[in-house]
Amino acid sequence: MYDGPILDNHLHLDPVNGRGAEAAAEFAEVGGTHLNVLNKPSWHLVGEVDDAEGFRETFDLTVEVTEAADEILPGKAWPVLGVHPALISQLVDRGYDAEAAAELMKTGIDVAAEYVAEGPALAIKSGRPHYDTSDAVWAASNDVMRHAFARGAEVGCAVQLHTEGGEEFTEVAEWAEAEGLPREQVVKHYSEGYVEGPIPSVICDKDELERACGGDWPFFMETDFIDDPDRPGAVMGPKTVPRRTEWLAEEGYSEALYRAHVETPARVYGVDTEATLQ
Numbered sequence: 405m406y407d408g409p410i411l412d413n414h415l416h417l418d419p420v421n422g423r424g425a426e427a428a429a430e431f432a433e434v435g436g437t438h439l440n441v442l443n444k445p446s447w448h449l450v451g452e453v454d455d456a457e458g459f460r461e462t463f464d465l466t467v468e469v470t471e472a473a474d475e476i477l478p479g480k481a482w483p484v485l486g487v488h489p490a491l492i493s494q495l496v497d498r499g500y501d502a503e504a505a506a507e508l509m510k511t512g513i514d515v516a517a518e519y520v521a522e523g524p525a526l527a528i529k530s531g532r533p534h535y536d537t538s539d540a541v542w543a544a545s546n547d548v549m550r551h552a553f554a555r556g557a558e559v560g561c562a563v564q565l566h567t568e569g570g571e572e573f574t575e576v577a578e579w580a581e582a583e584g585l586p587r588e589q590v591v592k593h594y595s596e597g598y599v600e601g602p603i604p605s606v607i608c609d610k611d612e613l614e615r616a617c618g619g620d621w622p623f624f625m626e627t628d629f630i631d632d633p634d635r636p637g638a639v640m641g642p643k644t645v646p647r648r649t650e651w652l653a654e655e656g657y658s659e660a661l662y663r664a665h666v667e668t669p670a671r672v673y674g675v676d677t678e679a680t681l682q
Contacts (some may be wrong), residue, residue, distance in 0.1 A: 406653040406661040409677035411438040411478055411669055412645040413605045413624035414593050418468040418629065422631030426464030427642045428473035428481065429438035435646040437479035438677050440468040442529055445488040448595030459512040467524045480680045485519050486529025489566055492541055493533065506544035513665055517555040525529050528556050531566035549567040550579050562672050564591045565602065589672055592680045594628055603672055608640055608648045617652055622668040
């Protein structure tokens with residue numbers, strides 16, 4: 405059996421519209437110990453953003469709710485801060501051209517990197533749209549993502565990616581390396597059980613989790629819980645990672661669970677989930 409730390413690598417806590425730290429308490433009640441808390445898209449928290457201060461306001465809300473969750477957990481909660489890639493479409497709809505939108509998003513990445521360098525945040529979030537878009541928006545989005553890799557390399561942190569689905573992201577990993585960021589510090593959020601290039605953060609689908617556990621590659625587990633009162637439990641509820649961990653342990657995957665909850669966080673983020681477990 406497995407009795408070590410349990411990390412949800414990608415979860416949202418919304419202190420404005422949702423349950424906030426109460427969802428972290430629910431996670432802890434069923435055995436969860438550690439959380440990586442991603443800021444929700446800025447337009448969900450503070451409305452329209454046109455400058456660095458708008459991003460700062462978004463990030464401060466997320467840092468505050470993560471600190472509240474940290475007080476509840478037997479382990480730790482860390483903020484992962486950045487710019488949701490769908491912001492580029494919001495900005496273009498408001499009249500920005502793709503390049504100008506990308507420059508504003510880079511400003512948000514720069515602010516997120518400050519939060520990593522100064523201590524509150526663990527990693528940066530970036531990516532590119534997961535939906536069809538124009539060539540100009542696609543190229544600008546890739547430019548933003550490469551900027552995030554460069555800033556991650558500068559401040560020494562991982563970058564979580566929100567992208568389209570699939571398994572082949574070798575080119576993205578090569579872009580990261582070209583910017584000075586090792587590919588093992590690139591994490592594909594909402595991943596299938598295996599990804600070529602980045603580290604997969606596997607959404608808690610049983611088949612995909614078994615695929616990840618059956619391999620020998622590093623991986624994380626996540627819910628992408630969005631903390632929306634109008635969509636309770638979406639994408640998956642905060643109890644899911646602990647419950648899937650228990651199920652996988654019963655299926656005989658204890659070594660793989662240690663890899664997901666202890667070895668991979670140490671390798672990617674430089675955190676010790678065992679030492680931070682009370």
